[in-house]
Amino acid sequence: MSVYELFGRLGIRDLGARRISTGASVPVLALLVAGAVFLAVGSLMSSTFAELTVSGVAQGSVFASLALALVLIYRATEVVNFAQGEMAMGTTYIAYQFTVWGLSYWAAFFATLAIAFVAGVAVQQLVIRPVQRKSVLAVVIVTIGLLSLIDGVVLWIWGGDPKFMPAPFGNSVYHVGGVTMSLTDLGTIAVSIATVVVLWLFFQFTKLGLAMRASALRPAAARLVGVRVNWMLALGWGFAAALGAVSGLLTEPNQFVLSPTMMQPILIYAFAAAVLGGLESPVGAVISGIALGVFLNLLGQYGGYLKDSALRLPVAFAVLLLVLLVKPSGLFGRAAVRKV
Amino acid sequence: MSLLSVRNVHLRFGGITALEDVSFDVEEGTTAGLIGPNGAGKTTIFNVITRLYRLDEGDVLVDGSSLLRTPPSRVIRHGVARTFQNVELFPTMTVLENVLVGAHTDSRFERERSARRRATEALELIGIDELASRPAAGLPFGTLKRIELARALVSKPRLLLLDEPAGGLNHREVEELAVLLGRLRDQLKMTVLLVEHHMGLVMKISDHVHVLNFGRMIANGPPQEIQRNPEVIEAYLGGELDESAA
Numbered sequence: 001m002s003v004y005e006l007f008g009r010l011g012i013r014d015l016g017a018r019r020i021s022t023g024a025s026v027p028v029l030a031l032l033v034a035g036a037v038f039l040a041v042g043s044l045m046s047s048t049f050a051e052l053t054v055s056g057v058a059q060g061s062v063f064a065s066l067a068l069a070l071v072l073i074y075r076a077t078e079v080v081n082f083a084q085g086e087m088a089m090g091t092t093y094i095a096y097q098f099t100v101w102g103l104s105y106w107a108a109f110f111a112t113l114a115i116a117f118v119a120g121v122a123v124q125q126l127v128i129r130p131v132q133r134k135s136v137l138a139v140v141i142v143t144i145g146l147l148s149l150i151d152g153v154v155l156w157i158w159g160g161d162p163k164f165m166p167a168p169f170g171n172s173v174y175h176v177g178g179v180t181m182s183l184t185d186l187g188t189i190a191v192s193i194a195t196v197v198v199l200w201l202f203f204q205f206t207k208l209g210l211a212m213r214a215s216a217l218r219p220a221a222a223r224l225v226g227v228r229v230n231w232m233l234a235l236g237w238g239f240a241a242a243l244g245a246v247s248g249l250l251t252e253p254n255q256f257v258l259s260p261t262m263m264q265p266i267l268i269y270a271f272a273a274a275v276l277g278g279l280e281s282p283v284g285a286v287i288s289g290i291a292l293g294v295f296l297n298l299l300g301q302y303g304g305y306l307k308d309s310a311l312r313l314p315v316a317f318a319v320l321l322l323v324l325l326v327k328p329s330g331l332f333g334r335a336a337v338r339k340v
Numbered sequence: 341m342s343l344l345s346v347r348n349v350h351l352r353f354g355g356i357t358a359l360e361d362v363s364f365d366v367e368e369g370t371t372a373g374l375i376g377p378n379g380a381g382k383t384t385i386f387n388v389i390t391r392l393y394r395l396d397e398g399d400v401l402v403d404g405s406s407l408l409r410t411p412p413s414r415v416i417r418h419g420v421a422r423t424f425q426n427v428e429l430f431p432t433m434t435v436l437e438n439v440l441v442g443a444h445t446d447s448r449f450e451r452e453r454s455a456r457r458r459a460t461e462a463l464e465l466i467g468i469d470e471l472a473s474r475p476a477a478g479l480p481f482g483t484l485k486r487i488e489l490a491r492a493l494v495s496k497p498r499l500l501l502l503d504e505p506a507g508g509l510n511h512r513e514v515e516e517l518a519v520l521l522g523r524l525r526d527q528l529k530m531t532v533l534l535v536e537h538h539m540g541l542v543m544k545i546s547d548h549v550h551v552l553n554f555g556r557m558i559a560n561g562p563p564q565e566i567q568r569n570p571e572v573i574e575a576y577l578g579g580e581l582d583e584s585a586a
Binding site (some may be wrong): 207217 | 390392411412413414415416417421422424428429430431432433437440441442444452491492495
């Protein structure tokens with residue numbers, strides 16, 4: 001059996017003859033290249049700058065995972081899932097419980113991803129689907145209810161005291177040239193990127209991924225060519241929940257503690273990143289998340305009056321507001337044109 | 341027995357009656373035209389047959405079995421495929437991927453290579469296989485209509501519902517479409533129900549024509565007969581015009 005046939009049997013589609021399109025316009029690409037050049041030159045000139053860039057990418061990749069989860073749900077259900085941060089926090093507590101029971105960090109990690117996936121599917125089927133036909137507002141309110149429900153359940157089971165998990169990547173530090181990088185940051189970047197790549201491969205090259213994209217794009221047409229759209233949307237929630245769990249599990253090692261409020265600021269950053277990327281664009285969410293992480297980190301060092309760490313959240317809000325005012329479709333989104 | 345049988349269908353949206361006691365049959369292996377002025381309910385009938393709308397009374401039978409308990413995603417398993425008036429393609433996918441979505445649902449366990457081959461064959465049949473790796477978004481409207489036709493054909497339907505396939509096509513493209521529809525009937529033995537405003541096309545290729553006006557069937561018969569039917573002429577031209585002409 002050839003590799004090709006093997007892929008076919010696994011339901012993986014042909015890898016050849018594809019174009020990768022990001023949906024980005026020329027000015028946006030120019031902006032990205034300029035940003036990358038700026039970071040490269042800055043890093044070569046100053047080791048502090050390089051260190052801040054690396055840890056910024058690490059933080060940004062956490063924002064990117066959660067932003068991507070928001071985008072997945074937005075594409076499937078056309079609402080912003082306000083419970084996304086709390087879903088991530090709740091699943092991280094589940095991972096914590098596994099480590100308390102004696103599982104290693106990574107065993108807990110993968111067990112939690114599976115649980116998050118199933119929970120995401122269940123949430124869509126049990127509480128989102130019944131109200132989805134009524135109105136967008138009804139779904140938004142349900143996600144807010146879900147947010148406070150998860151908060152309440154976590155406080156009830158685990159209490160509000162901070163909890164500690166084993167460090168997944170150890171505490172060692174690398175020196176490259178004059179630049180110091182922590183293994184935690186490098187691990188965070190690697191895990192986020194691997195997750196995003198696996199998800200991208202899934203959506204581009206599997207039958208199920210193709211059917212899920214079809215369901216999000218044109219539900220009626222997808223139904224009539226035989227796609228079980230409701231089931232596909234539920235799977236979309238499952239993937240988003242698992243992705244959120246990754247962001248929660250990567251937030252914990254960066255903050256060294258687990259607390260019920262830990263994902264609340266991350267959700268705001270993820271919102272800002274998702275909107276900056278164009279809400280419908282997975283590529284946009286990932287790039288914007290990383291860019292926002294680096295930007296906030298550099299601002300904390302070189303920001304003059306804006307250096308204060310208390311200003312991180314307001315700055316993220318300012319980005320959100322600016323995008324909505326200047327370019328509501330985001331960097332990678334298409335202007336919404338509906339033909340009637 | 342007829343392949344498609346629409347029986348005494350009633351459909352209301354709130355206080356508005358969209359379809360009132362609509363009945364008609366389409367015989368296997370024939371091409372039937374469904375015509376009527378704008379707003380007569382032609383697309384509504386397609387949506388009823390494909391289960392996007394739930395009808396209030398009546399029944400829809402395909403090959404003798406009722407579709408009323410079939411969810412929209414299983415209608416295709418009864419051999420019914422359709423196209424849409426305003427084109428419902430997946431814009432960010434390539435042309436081939438659009439057709440593949442239709443091919444995959446035929447059998448979950450079919451190998452990818454064979455699904456791809458069928459999708460490519462469908463594109464060849466329509467004559468657009470050279471566009472396979474292009475994204476669907478941005479192609480001309482006439483081409484999008486053909487991609488949609490290929491997506492419907494890839495599942496090898498017994499009954500094909502076409503919603504204004506000639507809409508937005510130029511004169512030469514309409515001629516090509518007529519030839520293609522003839523081939524579907526004569527070579528692939530496909531049964532076609534066609535909603536179309538292009539009267540020349542409808543009259544040329546239909547074996548039978550059904551006329552709908554304000555949600556009711558007002559006539560049906562062979563094309564030559566329909567063209568001379570006074571009620572049909574009135575529905576299309578309006579009563580006043582006829583009287584002033586007389």
